[in-house]
Amino acid sequence: MPELPEVETIVRKLQQVLPGKKIVTTQQYHPKSLIGSAAELLHLPITQVSRRAKIIRIHFDQGQNLLIHLKMTGQLIFTKGQTRLGGGHPTPDWINQLPSKHTRASFTFDDASQLFFNDQRLFGWIKVLMDDQVAAVFSHLAPDVIDDAVTTEYVQKKLKNRGQNIKQLILDNTIMCGLGNIYACDALNQAKIHPLRPAKSLSTQEIELLVRTAKETLNKGIAMGGTTFDGKYVDIDGMAGQYQSVLRVYGRAGKPCLNCGAAIVKTQIGGRGTYFCENCQV
DNA sequence: CTTCTTGTTACTGA
DNA sequence: ATCAGTAACAAGAA
Numbered sequence: 149m150p151e152l153p154e155v156e157t158i159v160r161k162l163q164q165v166l167p168g169k170k171i172v173t174t175q176q177y178h179p180k181s182l183i184g185s186a187a188e189l190l191h192l193p194i195t196q197v198s199r200r201a202k203i204i205r206i207h208f209d210q211g212q213n214l215l216i217h218l219k220m221t222g223q224l225i226f227t228k229g230q231t232r233l234g235g236g237h238p239t240p241d242w243i244n245q246l247p248s249k250h251t252r253a254s255f256t257f258d259d260a261s262q263l264f265f266n267d268q269r270l271f272g273w274i275k276v277l278m279d280d281q282v283a284a285v286f287s288h289l290a291p292d293v294i295d296d297a298v299t300t301e302y303v304q305k306k307l308k309n310r311g312q313n314i315k316q317l318i319l320d321n322t323i324m325c326g327l328g329n330i331y332a333c334d335a336l337n338q339a340k341i342h343p344l345r346p347a348k349s350l351s352t353q354e355i356e357l358l359v360r361t362a363k364e365t366l367n368k369g370i371a372m373g374g375t376t377f378d379g380k381y382v383d384i385d386g387m388a389g390q391y392q393s394v395l396r397v398y399g400r401a402g403k404p405c406l407n408c409g410a411a412i413v414k415t416q417i418g419g420r421g422t423y424f425c426e427n428c429q430v
Numbered sequence: 431c432t433t434c435t436t437g438t439t440a441c442t443g444a
Numbered sequence: 445a446t447c448a449g450t451a452a453c454a455a456g457a458a
Contacts, residue, residue: 149435149436150436150437154436217438219437219438219453220438220454221455221456250455268455268456269435269453269454269456270453270454270455271438271454272437309446310447311447312447316448319437321437329436330436331436375436377435399436418449420436
């Protein structure tokens with residue numbers, strides 16, 4: 149479930165707590181979830197936390213990194229251990245009872261705080277990589293939607309002569325990164341563009357509008373702390389996001405379109421549930 | 431029982 | 445090269 153706004157929310161919170169800490173022990177609960185030798189990271193200070201596309205990067209002092217992809221059901225939960233004082237922000241009880249059935253790996257830091265990686269469906273991963281290996285992974289990714297490199301001209305060039313429907317193309321990581329199913333549906337609704345429009349049929353004005361609404365949608369998602377359905381996505385304190393309360397079309401079949409009031413419909417595009425307004429998205 | 435699921439990659443056959 | 449469809453990863457919920 150995590151798309152760019154959810155990952156960005158997690159990264160901003162990790163950036164507040166991780167720099168300066170050192171890992172003292174690691175636990176691996178499932179072999180698929182942690183790839184590489186975490187022992188190489190022990191006792192090295194964390195320097196910063198960053199994000200590229202939907203990938204979280206924890207930087208270590210000597211060029212080592214943890215790359216983390218949450219895929220569908222991954223969660224990162226940070227707990228402060230027994231030294232925690234009162235007066236902090238509220239957190240749900242369950243995070244103090246980790247590891248759980250779905251905990252796949254955990255890291256304990258030099259101040260007894262801990263980071264837990266939970267992942268029900270095992271699609272997510274954590275990799276231990278050096279800087280040059282990280283660069284190789286990132287080199288295959290198109291720019292983030294909210295990056296300045298994604299301009300009308302850039303997208304127009306990428307979509308030229310593409311007959312495929314616009315919805316699948318804005319989800320394509322070789323064109324732009326960061327949109328997932330939820331925010332892609334919402335961005336298309338705000339731009340009033342039908343998800344099945346062949347990409348090459350979009351006018352320059354429509355591409356300009358779509359680029360703007362896609363950036364706005366992701367930035368709004370970040371501002372709202374991401375989207376939480378069924379309690380699956382939570383931030384590092386176990387807290388839900390708020391974007392679900394302002395969703396334009398995703399999960400709103402039968403409800404009124406925020407543009408025109410017509411009923412939102414649900415269909416299937418590229419095997420994925422797609423919500424849109426048949427009346428105003430043309 | 432069936433169908434669905436917010437990510438991503440890879441394969442097919444056209 | 446492009447593309448539509450499908451499967452795969454795996455574990456749930458409805």
